[in-house]
Amino acid sequence: DAKTTQPPSMDCAEGRAANLPCNHSTISGNEYVYWYRQIHSQGPQYIIHGLKNNETNEMASLIITEDRKSSTLILPHATLRDTAVYYCIVRPYTGTASKLTFGTGTRLQVTL
Amino acid sequence: DGGITQSPKYLFRKEGQNVTLSCEQNLNHDAMYWYRQDPGQGLRLIYYSQIVNDFQKGDIAEGYSVSREKKESFPLTVTSAQKNPTAFYLCASSTSGTGIHETQYFGPGTRLLVL
Numbered sequence: 569d570a571k572t573t574q575p576p577s578m579d580c581a582e583g584r585a586a587n588l589p590c591n592h593s594t595i596s597g598n599e600y601v602y603w604y605r606q607i608h609s610q611g612p613q614y615i616i617h618g619l620k621n622n623e624t625n626e627m628a629s630l631i632i633t634e635d636r637k638s639s640t641l642i643l644p645h646a647t648l649r650d651t652a653v654y655y656c657i658v659r660p661y662t663g664t665a666s667k668l669t670f671g672t673g674t675r676l677q678v679t680l
Numbered sequence: 681d682g683g684i685t686q687s688p689k690y691l692f693r694k695e696g697q698n699v700t701l702s703c704e705q706n707l708n709h710d711a712m713y714w715y716r717q718d719p720g721q722g723l724r725l726i727y728y729s730q731i732v733n734d735f736q737k738g739d740i741a742e743g744y745s746v747s748r749e750k751k752e753s754f755p756l757t758v759t760s761a762q763k764n765p766t767a768f769y770l771c772a773s774s775t776s777g778t779g780i781h782e783t784q785y786f787g788p789g790t791r792l793l794v795l
Contacts, residue, residue: 611786
């Protein structure tokens with residue numbers, strides 16, 4: 569499975585966009601990029617995923633570079649409740665069961 | 681409400697004791713997973729199951745055992761062979777485990793502490 573690299577921490581002012589980068593330079597053609605977040609002492613929550621096209625849902629947008637070696641998760645209007653650890657994960661689609669490999673993620677602190 | 685429940689929220693284990701963590705889901709998912717999380721770390725896969733009466737070891741299965749007798753239940757036993765069991769344990773489920781757009785849904789977790 570491809571490894572991911574994320575900054576350990578970031579700050580964002582409430583109401584501003586939070587842009588969380590992820591490097592996955594060894595990603596393979598059949599690997600999807602997934603984002604989850606974990607609010608303190610809770611289970612992780614799925615946010616969004618994509619293969620090569622940009623994706624948007626009610627929570628966030630995912631921008632994947634053309635060469636697929638990096639991506640950015642965008643929270644358009646961060647609130648205090650978005651304070652969490654954000655995990656970028658690459659998951660292969662092989663038709664068989666595949667695990668999610670969680671790194672240490674980016675700790676996003678949203679401030680007033 | 682559909683979802684995943686884990687109990688208890690906190691569990692204390694004495695030396696040499698086996699303890700069982702409960703995980704139940706009513707999402708009609710075929711696949712279920714157990715993860716362990718240590719402070720400041722990501723999640724590590726212990727066991728997973730894609731179908732009733734079948735399960736596979738994950739990355740750190742030693743000292744743990746599971747069963748999958750019912751689709752909605754996937755209990756995890758932390759045995760006395762697990763020498764460092766203090767951690768946050770998370771259960772998850774997904775539709776099949778093999779789909780292209782597979783999303784895992786997580787329970788609230790059980791925090792296990794050794795006395």
